[in-house]
Amino acid sequence: xxxxxxxxxxxxxxxxxxxxxxxxxxxxxxxxxxxxxxxxxxxxxxxxxxxxxxxxxxxxxxxxxxxxxxxxxxxxxxxxxxxxxxxxxxxxxxxxxxxxxxxxxxxxxxxxxxxxxxxxxxxxxxxxxxxxxxxxxxxxxxxxxxxxxxxxxxxxxxxxxxxxxxxxxxxxxxxxxxx
Numbered sequence: 001x002x003x004x005x006x007x008x009x010x011x012x013x014x015x016x017x018x019x020x021x022x023x024x025x026x027x028x029x030x031x032x033x034x035x036x037x038x039x040x041x042x043x044x045x046x047x048x049x050x051x052x053x054x055x056x057x058x059x060x061x062x063x064x065x066x067x068x069x070x071x072x073x074x075x076x077x078x079x080x081x082x083x084x085x086x087x088x089x090x091x092x093x094x095x096x097x098x099x100x101x102x103x104x105x106x107x108x109x110x111x112x113x114x115x116x117x118x119x120x121x122x123x124x125x126x127x128x129x130x131x132x133x134x135x136x137x138x139x140x141x142x143x144x145x146x147x148x149x150x151x152x153x154x155x156x157x158x159x160x161x162x163x164x165x166x167x168x169x170x171x172x173x174x175x176x177x178x179x
Contacts, residue, residue, distance in 0.1 A: 011047045036060075037098065050091055057098035057116065067107045068094055097132070099147075117147040 014023060014032075020043045028036050032051045037058035044062060048054060050070040056062075075087035092110030096102070100114055103122035108114070113129045120126065121137025121144070130136055133147040164170055 014045065014047050034093070053091060053093040053110075054096070055093070056096045057100065059099045060096055060102075061100075062102045063104040063106075063122070065105045066102050069107060070094060070110050072110070103137075119147065119150055 014026065020041070023045070024040060024042045027033065027042055027047075028040060032047065034052050034055040036056045037060065039059045040056055041061045043064045044066050046065075046067070048068040048070055051068075053070040054068050070093065071089065071091040073089070075089055078085075078087040090110075092112075094108055094110065095113045097114055097116035097118065099117045100120070101118075102108070102114075102120045103124065105122055106120050106124045106126065108126040112126055114120070114126070115130055115132035115134065117133045118130050119135040120130070120141065121135070123139070124137050124141040125139040126136070127140045130141070131143075134143045135145045135147060135150045136143050138144075
């Protein structure tokens with residue numbers, strides 16, 4: 001079976017695994033990415049076109065609808081300009097460090113290194129490297145605080161969180177601005 005057909009079948013199978021924990025286990029077992037560290041969680045159902053160009057460190061969580069773009073296809077229109085230059089398919093790796101959270105609906109472009117101890121806010125566009133110990137958000141993403149300051153804030157917030165399965169209690173706390 002041709003390589004591209006196998007890749008498409010893999011994508012379809014991954015998309016049909018509804019449980020994110022089972023999906024992650026399948027991705028790791030089948031070595032879909034270049035490398036994956038320990039304590040990895042991958043919630044997206046879409047697999048990038050070039051997953052072997054992505055590596056993940058230890059303790060990485062990727063939230064839903066994160067898009068990893070390992071290439072651009074602008075060469076397809078450039079090659080039709082008839083200017084005597086042939087443009088190649090442009091690819092680039094993405095490296096994710098240790099202790100990284102990537103928020104929902106984030107897009108990470110090619111040739112980007114995300115350092116260790118990084119939190120990426122939901123909806124961010126990552127166009128360049130992110131240094132160790134950063135919390136970033138935005139389009140394009142910018143550093144908004146340090147990882148250590150974010151951790152301190154979450155520790156403080158955690159003291160006031162009441163775990164509850166009572167939906168009415170959650171709504172009451174929200175309406176009373178207790179959260």
